[in-house]
Amino acid sequence: MDLIRSQTWRANLTLGLLAGALILYCGAIGMIAAFDEREVVNDFISVGRLVLLATPFIVGYMAANRVKSAGGETITALVSGIVTGVLIALPSIILLLFNSDEFRFLLDWSLRLTPFVAATVVAWRMHGDSADTRLLVGTWLLVAVLLGIVLGSLALIFDVKGELRSVLVNINRDWVDVITFDNRGDLLMGIVTYGGMSLGSGLAGSIFYFFPRTPRRALTYGLGVTIVVGAFGETVRLVLQENLERDTLNTLFRRDTLRQSAALALFIISTVVGFLWAMYGQQVRKSVHNMDGSQRRTTRLISTLIFVAILLMLPWLIGRTLSDVAVTIGLFVLMGLGLNIAIGLAGLLDLGYVTNYAVGAYILAVLTSIGPLGLFKGTFTFWMVIPLALLAAMFAGFMFAVPVLRMRGDYLAIATLGFGEIIGKLAISDWLKPIIGGAQGVQAIQKPVFFGAELRNPEQLYYIVLVACLVTLFVSIRLNNSRTGRQWMAIREDEDVATAMGIDTARAKLLAFTLSAATGGVAGAIFAAKVGSVFPNSFTVFISINVLSLIIVGGIASNPGIVVGAIVLIGLPELLREFSDFRFLLYGALLIGMMINRPQGLIPSQIATHEIRSGVQAKAGAGG
């Protein structure tokens, strides 16, 4: 019993400290201060502060859960909530002290003393029980010297440069403001406030654990809805703007944030709905489950119709700004579906996908521009060039695929990355400047004209992208269930055996690269038409990484997964502008996390789902 408890305690302490380190990290890279710019509820709470409070709440809940499932007392669970709450605040509070003028000496002292303390601890723990004093002294010296070099240098840097901010740019006033809850002037007050808040949320989290199930769910639902609506207040307002009177809107929103009364009302309503769902949801689900065939078919038909109607009406529902976001998402869905042929089906990790995008964009630019670089000054229209862009991208995909066909998986990835970089450098070079304009790019690209009407708004371009996506989706599904698709999958699973089955692997791989390139070209062409000009800076390795990430996050070889991946990875950063600086940080973390914990992605491909449903454990996902 004691052992279990001590282990539980240690696990909870570790959890608290890890979460504290995370908060510190988010602060140090400027995330918390950036998120403070966005208010969830007007004059009440911002996203940044919500992170500060929600983390101890969640961790407190987890800690209580852990104590309870190890058989601990209720009071222990509550205490663990409090302790983790304090621990989470601790690292940030220490940094706050280091950063202040009054307690600056603490930083200096700890930088100078840590090497000796750490050396003693390490030496003692490693060799404390051995009789060999030379080993003990040696370890002590080694650790002391190594740590001394690093920490001594840091002490020197901070000594010479003054404030922490001169090195760690984001340990600045904004950060202090958020952490101290606007008590920058009175540090002690700030620390007490933040510590108290964190402690309180930790305790609240652990208390929340003891709520009965139904109200707990209802509250979670209510809070969740309010937070999401509040955080995306700007987006919600844009959507409502299309459909509501200005005055009504102003009672709900103050500029882009939810008013307090509106938030309260939303919270109450969604909690009540959540409560009802928690009470009666089971019955509803059961009755849906019990529907007979024809009923079910009609429900499915109706839901499909509603879905299609929404897809078709989307630009009117969401307005111009959001249509623009929808077009961007659509372009990435297009590329994701294309690249998925290479990565998801054939297992060829192509990191140079941006090449195809660039080819498509430049082809359209050069052929339809009416500027100085335009070759035909308007003879070619958008519609004539789209098939050309498609073919050109396929050709480029083909040409770049031939040399890499014999390469092993990881070499292939690096080689394609190399191609992408070569293309990037060539696009910006003086050599090709007479054709594609070097760093200035190509300008004055004509907008597509559809039966005499110029499609210049994102609302109209949306339909082009939608059609392209649907066509690609159709082709992709057809290929997935075809002989060709099975050839690709066989190559992905085991290339040698695939050859032994009689598959001409070189041919199949070449086809995968070529077809996968096609949608990249179309996406590039539409992108060029949308922006109206093409610059080499739009075609960096980041595009390839973007597409790769959305495939991995959504689910390798899973078409719905790609759509969801694009909405999450491309859409969210567009909607949460404060977020866009941290976009690639998030992508990186997601790629690592997904590979370690959920290699099959958010929405695994159908075959894997099928396996999970039929109760068979399907762990690692496809090829990867």
Next chain:
Amino acid sequence: MEAGKKGLKKILVSNGMTKRFSGLVAVDNLDFYIPEGAIASIIGPNGAGKTTFFNCVTGFYQIDDGELMFDGTRLNGKTPDQITRSGIARTFQNIRLFNNMSAIENIMVGQEPHLKSTWLGSILGLPSTRREDEESEDRGRELLQFVGLEGKGDMLSKNLSYGDQRRLEIGRALASRPKLILLDEPTAGMNPRETIETTDFIRRLRDELDITVVLIEHDMRVVMDISEHITVLDYGRKIAEGLPEDIQRNPDVIEAYLGSGAAAAQAAI
């Protein structure tokens, strides 16, 4: 000597076949044949070059010297896919299925040599392509039934039991409708009951489907029970060939397996 059902015709013949790996001679000047319609076995101690021999026949390795003939055509220089198309199929010692594909898909990939549809046809949904897909799936289901995997077609192959995976691998090899099938240790890791089932199954392959079977096997009971023709390899060379009874009595074979002392003792008796 000639033990095959059809007797005289040799379906697979090698003359002076040699395969080297940077100095090491894995298969050494091998003259060898398999009678058509036989169940033949290749045996020998570990490292005798049995799997290398399979890899040479199926084109995974290119042979350095000599000649390999199958059913009247030369196999030298052919690639694995061409060899598969000419009618040789194989399984692997460590099962190599397409793990993240369902059992039926594995079989359908095995039918590759007989499929004609193209990617364009699949995208456009041409009637001929659809028909081929349907037929291919039907035949695949029949084959699954034949190897005893009825109803398991939609499972991912990595989730099948070990014995089912072995059976599926044989099924995948059969899907190419081969004249000759090479089985690399088909009963490895099986319990006695499964082993008997597998031996019966191998007989059915030959009797019902009329396929010549070559197996590499370590279990001597299986080999002696099932084989009509045995070749013994040691250090890449052939040391004996013939009927099971002859092999059992051959002093060279006993020596290779048990060491020279044993051979002397055997001779003394």
Next chain:
Amino acid sequence: MFKWRTEDFSWVDFTIDVLRVLIVLAVIIGSWNTLSSGRISFAQWVNLFIAGLSQGSIYALIALGYTLVYGILLMINFAHGEVFMAGAFSTVFLAEALNRTGFLNTQPMLSIILMILFAGLISMTVAILLERIAYRPLRGSPRLVPLITAIGASFFLQYTFRGLYGSGFKAYPQVKVLQGTVPIGAINIPTVQIFVFVSALFLMLGLHWLVERTRVGKAMRAVSENKEVARLMGIDIDWVIMFTFGVGGFLAGSAGVINGLFRPQGVNFFMGFIPGIKAFTAAVLGGIGNIPGAMLGGLFLGVIEAIGPNLVLAGLGIPGANQLKDVIAFTMLVLVLIFRPQGILGERLSEQKA
């Protein structure tokens, strides 16, 4: 090992052969034009060569990290360029501080050694954390999984350091002792280039000593030969792998400082990406997994990159040839992967362990 399409005609081979011929032709024609025009004097060639060697020795230091890790884990640590960046970017502040106190110019040697140690230890920490958090849980998974993780780690590290130190460009302060040139015969060689080359050489010798002469080096070699056997011999595999990442990180970090003295400008969070790919090229050029190979490969790549644009591209009449330095390097990468994936010193067949 599984060769195919050897005797029959193969259009893949054919295309690759055409490519080979085209490249050889381009190199010959380009060089011929340049050399016959005599635009660049002999002394200038020598200067380019030496500059290439110095740049190459920096690539070599980074490449060693790729090769060490590949030798042991058979994985491409794509985030290694970011390990280099971590050291280089962090040490800018130390260099500035040392410069402001005047220590940098009164005691240049001591300062530089301190900087190298500081950068090395920072990069080492990053590399070890990377291994511990991102790669260790993935041992034994299919090849592409750790590669994708490494790509993720690469971007994660870039943007972490962007968040920590800001997105602006920084520069190393100038060290007075390293300014100026040293006359050797008729040719003046910049002091800093000699310094770069010599210090890189020292670090490489240190690595050689570590791997060949010490107990931990022996353990590293054992683990890279056969992990299971090494484990049975009582070697703590996890520790050895961590140590290997640490050593690779240390070399990358020190390369960061040396690079900063050689090319003071352009220190920012993205500075590791391109050198990372180039160092990988160097590692493959020399035969990945092969330590002397990585050193040679680095030097070779540095020289090609310095001479190639002037010799070949300028000769082909391409304007702004020096802009295309990176193109030469990446083309090298692709060519090596196509024609000689086992590298110059490729005794270890790349597919043997595949």
